Amino acid sequence: MGINHLASYQTMGLGKEWSYTILACFACAAFLTLWTRKPLKSIPMPNGASVLWGHEKTVFDMSAGMAYAQWLKELNTSVLKIRGALGKPDLLVLADPFAVTYILQRRIYDYPHSEVVRPRIGRLLGKSLGWVEGEKEHKRMRQLVAASLSPEAIRNSAYNVHAAADTLQERLEAHLADKNGDNIINTIDWTNQATLDVIGRFAFTHDFGGGINQEAISILGAWRNMAKVGISRKGFLVLMVLRRFPFLNHLPLEALMAQGNVRSTIRDGIAKELIRRSQRLPGESTDDNSLLSRLVSAHQAQLISMDELMDHVSSETSSQTLGYALWELAKDPKRQSQLREECLAYSGHLSYDDSQTKLPYLDAVIREVVRLHPALAYMERVSVKEDVLPIRHPLQAPDGQELKNIKISAGQTIVIPIHAINRMDTIWGDGSVFRPERWLEDLPARDILFSGWSNVLSFSDGPRNCVGTRLALFQMKVLLMTLVRRFEFQDTGSVIINKIASSMQPTVQGKEELGPYLPVAVVTL
Ligand code: HEM
Numbered sequence: 169m170g171i172n173h174l175a176s177y178q179t180m181g182l183g184k185e186w187s188y189t190i191l192a193c194f195a196c197a198a199f200l201t202l203w204t205r206k207p208l209k210s211i212p213m214p215n216g217a218s219v220l221w222g223h224e225k226t227v228f229d230m231s232a233g234m235a236y237a238q239w240l241k242e243l244n245t246s247v248l249k250i251r252g253a254l255g256k257p258d259l260l261v262l263a264d265p266f267a268v269t270y271i272l273q274r275r276i277y278d279y280p281h282s283e284v285v286r287p288r289i290g291r292l293l294g295k296s297l298g299w300v301e302g303e304k305e306h307k308r309m310r311q312l313v314a315a316s317l318s319p320e321a322i323r324n325s326a327y328n329v330h331a332a333a334d335t336l337q338e339r340l341e342a343h344l345a346d347k348n349g350d351n352i353i354n355t356i357d358w359t360n361q362a363t364l365d366v367i368g369r370f371a372f373t374h375d376f377g378g379g380i381n382q383e384a385i386s387i388l389g390a391w392r393n394m395a396k397v398g399i400s401r402k403g404f405l406v407l408m409v410l411r412r413f414p415f416l417n418h419l420p421l422e423a424l425m426a427q428g429n430v431r432s433t434i435r436d437g438i439a440k441e442l443i444r445r446s447q448r449l450p451g452e453s454t455d456d457n458s459l460l461s462r463l464v465s466a467h468q469a470q471l472i473s474m475d476e477l478m479d480h481v482s483s484e485t486s487s488q489t490l491g492y493a494l495w496e497l498a499k500d501p502k503r504q505s506q507l508r509e510e511c512l513a514y515s516g517h518l519s520y521d522d523s524q525t526k527l528p529y530l531d532a533v534i535r536e537v538v539r540l541h542p543a544l545a546y547m548e549r550v551s552v553k554e555d556v557l558p559i560r561h562p563l564q565a566p567d568g569q570e571l572k573n574i575k576i577s578a579g580q581t582i583v584i585p586i587h588a589i590n591r592m593d594t595i596w597g598d599g600s601v602f603r604p605e606r607w608l609e610d611l612p613a614r615d616i617l618f619s620g621w622s623n624v625l626s627f628s629d630g631p632r633n634c635v636g637t638r639l640a641l642f643q644m645k646v647l648l649m650t651l652v653r654r655f656e657f658q659d660t661g662s663v664i665i666n667k668i669a670s671s672m673q674p675t676v677q678g679k680e681e682l683g684p685y686l687p688v689a690v691v692t693l
Pocket of ligand 1: 281310313367485486487489542543544547548625626627628631632633634635636637639640
């Protein structure tokens, strides 16, 4: 190990002694791993693993999700393994529909989040629905949250989404009138403000002032700092070290503290106040079905803790997806006009029911953006016991035999490369192309499609799929419709490289130091 790597650990805030401890741990771990490395021996592996970082540095260096796509294509396989960083045992990468469906739909409680993802969710969002593991506990939390995100709940609260969309429109109009010519915006900033505004109004009956009042600035600022650290080289090092040595999760590292800051900003800043306002006397009846109201009632009935209660202000995923929608449309003026025409032909605010059927092109655009730009580029899970995974596409073992399933041992880390799966040419023909029309044509043959919402994995699948899917889709439709009716979006020519900090973060090539940035030019119509 060279001096530079030692220096890198020190810049993470670990200090010299810790750095030496980690290096010693690494040396032992690497030795043990190489000595005991037996499982997955018939699974293909790409070339190019480095001794120190395995294949994981390549995954980090390339635009998010691309390395998996490249390896799956090169090896002409739907299952592969990659070398883990710092001597971590090989990771199994699954892009096979049978294996993925088996895990997500049938055995999800045997495949909890990996040891690095779970503490991260805990730090970011607290011990909320996304964090909880175990069937009983998860079902309890899920039931609690799901009713507040049902079609009925969204139908009844659609006016909140409309109010946030109107505010966004007014603010952008004012910004463009004011700036006089400076019309390039970072879409992510604007969509972050709008989706925070939606979740505040929808779930917490709380006004974030269009996403720009002091509370909103603190929350979005904390998210941004977390993302900036997460996408940096330092963030990668921390992630790899934590994954290899989970006990380090409890150290005061800057990258971890940045995640913790997001949560404490939410907790200390607004969550307490929201709860205080919503407290009602025990036994007092209510037909209020809002998320906050249900959580507060559950808290009073001691069904969930104060911690669990404070963990539901999250809107980043919808914001990023919406940002990518504007960026794709900016690069494709013809399709943008087609969408505008359809949206202008619909008068007034979009109702939840109409959003399901009345605007087919808007629906197709949203499906296409969700497919091409999944907010989570991949999911990591760990098997709790030995298992045999079914696969649709048999593998060729080195001895020439056909493998029709994969034996895995307890503790096996599994990567489900959502981004690569969603773009597979073997399913879509032109998987990397933005072509909303594919959703208006016949879909590919059923037996090659994955399951999950709209046959893509962006909202995951099975009992732990995204419980907020309906709200996410409705708000993205309303916000996008509002924007394209009033503004034209134009390409700036910037090359976008996607990075990951919990979720997908677009950056401009050569300007990565700016953090998440997805520029488009905007003109008021
Ligand atoms: C485009 C927007 C969104 C995308 C792409 C998305 C994607 C996902 C994915 C992939 C998961 C599974 C994560 C895993 O198991 O590791 C998930 C879970 C979850 N999502 Fe979303 N999400 C979005 C918006 C939302 C919204 C708006 C809400 C709530 C208001 C929400 C709430 C949740 C919750 C609570 C879970 C955990 C569910 C469980 O474990 O049972 N999401 N989401």
